[in-house]
Amino acid sequence: xxxxxxxxxxxxxxxxxxSHLISLSPSFDAFNQEWIDKHTRNNGVTGIAKFLAVSVxxxxxxxxxxxxxxxGGYAFGFAAGIIYSTLxxxxxxxxxxxxxxxxxxxxxxxxxxxxxRKLDLFLVRSPFxxxxxxxxxxxxxxxxxxxxxxxxxxxxxxxxxxSTIGYIPQMAVFALMGKGVLVNSELKIIISALLFGISSLLxxxxxxxxxxxxxxxxxxxxLTKSSKCxxxxxxxxxxx
Numbered sequence: 497x498x499x500x501x502x503x504x505x506x507x508x509x510x511x512x513x514x515s516h517l518i519s520l521s522p523s524f525d526a527f528n529q530e531w532i533d534k535h536t537r538n539n540g541v542t543g544i545a546k547f548l549a550v551s552v553x554x555x556x557x558x559x560x561x562x563x564x565x566x567x568g569g570y571a572f573g574f575a576a577g578i579i580y581s582t583l584x585x586x587x588x589x590x591x592x593x594x595x596x597x598x599x600x601x602x603x604x605x606x607x608x609x610x611x612x613r614k615l616d617l618f619l620v621r622s623p624f625x626x627x628x629x630x631x632x633x634x635x636x637x638x639x640x641x642x643x644x645x646x647x648x649x650x651x652x653x654x655x656x657x658x659s660t661i662g663y664i665p666q667m668a669v670f671a672l673m674g675k676g677v678l679v680n681s682e683l684k685i686i687i688s689a690l691l692f693g694i695s696s697l698l699x700x701x702x703x704x705x706x707x708x709x710x711x712x713x714x715x716x717x718x719l720t721k722s723s724k725c726x727x728x729x730x731x732x733x734x735x736x
Contacts, residue, residue, distance in 0.1 A: 527550065527554060527559065527563070527567065528567075529567075529570060532547075532567055532570055532571045535547075535550075536571045536572075537570075537571050537572075543571070544572075544580060547567075547568070547571060547572075547580060547584070548580060548583065548584050548587070551564045551567075551568075551580075551581065551584035551585075551588075552584050552587045552588045552591065555584060555585060555588035555638065555639070556588045556591055556592050556639070557639070558637075558639045560638065561581070561585045561638050561663070561666075561667070562666060562667075562670045563670075564581045564584055564585065565577065565578070565581040565582075565666065565667040565668075565669075565670035565671045565674070566670040566671070566673055566674040567581070567674060568580050568581030568584075568667075568671050568674065569581075569670065569671030569672060569673065569674025569675040569676075570674035570675065571674075573675055574668075574671055574672055574675045577671035577674060577675065578664070578667050578668050578671045581667050581670075581671060582660065582663050582664060582667045585638070585659075585663050585667070586656060586659065586660055586663070588642070589638075589642050589645075589655075589656060589659050590652075590656055592639065592642035592643060592646060593642050593643075593645050593646040593652065593655065593656070594646065594652075595646065596642070596643045596644075596645070596646025596647050597646040597647070597652075600643065600646060600647055601646065601647045604647050605647075612647060612648065615644065615647070615648045616648050616649045616650075619645070619648050619649070619650040619655075620649060620650060620651075623650045623651050623654035623655060623658065624654040624657060624658040625658070626658070627645075627650070627654060627655045627657075627658025627659050627662060628658045628659075628661050628662040629662070630658075630659075630662065631658065631659050631661075631662025631663055632662045632665065632666075
């Protein structure tokens with residue numbers, strides 16, 4: 497079996513698998529406290545498995561990871577909520593990245609070769625650190641970040657490990673907020689909001705420091721400049 501036929505076979509299986517998940521999974525609007533109460537909370541290993549499967553699927557089609565963390569905190573409490581929601585985000589990240597690298601990169605290069613090359617040049621230098629900073633930033637789109645990482649040549653291990661570290665602060669904030677809703681604790685909700693503000697300021701500061709230290713990086717300057725002109729920029733700071 498040649499590589500093209502194998503890729504086509506894998507794509508067909510993936511489409512069938514995701515079609516099956518669509519038929520079983522709630523919509524974005526239906527993934528709420530009522531669904532968690534019915535399918536996840538106090539449901540043991542089965543509840544955990546359902547939460548992970550649904551979260552990975554919804555994250556892979558655009559659900560914000562902060563909402564998954566919130567629902568994780570509501571369903572399992574603060575510590576377990578962080579663990580399960582972060583695991584779901586990592587699995588989704590790895591899945592989308594793998595699909596993008598296998599199927600999307602050849603197509604996108606045909607139409608946006610120069611932008612992809614600039615992205616490659618930017619991400620291959622200090623990929624772990626850049627992945628951490630990108631994930632810490634409070635703005636952007638998680639799904640687009642995973643897609644662009646797959647399209648680029650960033651090392652998979654560095655991106656996933658960096659993403660894992662970068663995910664944790666915001667996942668902790670929203671898991672704490674979800675836990676606060678569960679126990680009707682206004683204090684926990686207030687604390688989580690304050691922590692989110694601190695995390696956002698810290699991530700912005702780290703990115704500014706990094707950019708200041710790399711003023712000689714022409715790729716970085718080019719990407720930053722283009723981000724001011726278009727919402728579809730390749731600047732990674734817009735893809736958290």
